[in-house]
Amino acid sequence: MKLRWPWTSRAGGHDMTCREAVALVTAYLDGALGSSDLERFERHLEECPHCHEHLKQVRATILVAGRVHPDDLEPSVREGLMDLYRRWHGDDESG
């Protein structure tokens, strides 16, 4: 069975498939698409609500990944590293 979505038969049509668009998402977000791919990608996105949602989901994924770890240092770890620093400089000076 062949599935086609109605908007694929619009005038002008797609020249990029959804599979291709999904494969290019990472390059797109890195600003690494060449001008012709970029144009095809953006045109596809304007016409395809699914790929549009998919891109939003990838962006949401990246944002969530950036928040999964607290960036604070445990005081004991900080102290341990400062001790290491002082020992290093102590050793250094004593030869």
Next chain:
Amino acid sequence: MTRRSTAFDAESGGDAQDGEAAYTRPVPADESELVARLRAGDEPAFAELVERYHPAMVRLALTRVRSPAVAEEVAQDAWVGLLRGIDRFEGRSSLRSWLFRIVINRAISTGVHERTHLPVRDDELEHRDGRFSQDGWWVTPPVHWADEVLDRMTAPALAARVRQVIGELPDNQQTVVTLRDVDGLTSAEVCEILGITEGNQRVLLHRARTRIRAALEQEVRP
């Protein structure tokens, strides 16, 4: 011995750069001043760097070693490496890239001895999950959940699921996505730290994000 240190192999793609990298945070600009202070033996400069980079260094090490304690040791070793090498640091890369490169190299050599299990097979999710027809159109279009995730961004369940799925990724993907998305480094920095091409980096990042996205989808739309 398995050669994990050269395992950053993925098909390369085009290496175009430029354009906006919308989801990366900028490299700290005041590094040269910090380097000068470090060389002069300024303790607060060291403390500032520790504050800034240590948690990310431990996370990076954890993509290669299993135990948090070992990851701490790896990061600590890297700090010793910094103290030992700071006089020779030439500033051709950022201090952060240099430091993170020390971490990954040590983590890889430690991980080779520490690990006993076989790496997970690196399948490409998008080619086996049947989301697309042969013609390349969606068979099962994505259900809408992006807005919901943005609303619930700080929900502990989401964070826990994402941490878990990142931990289950193949090593290379885990390292790249941790540096890029968890810690916000640029693609150029990541390539420099790992010694891989932009194309390789992008393939690994793409696979990792694909899996994390799928896990989030299951979490919000079970």
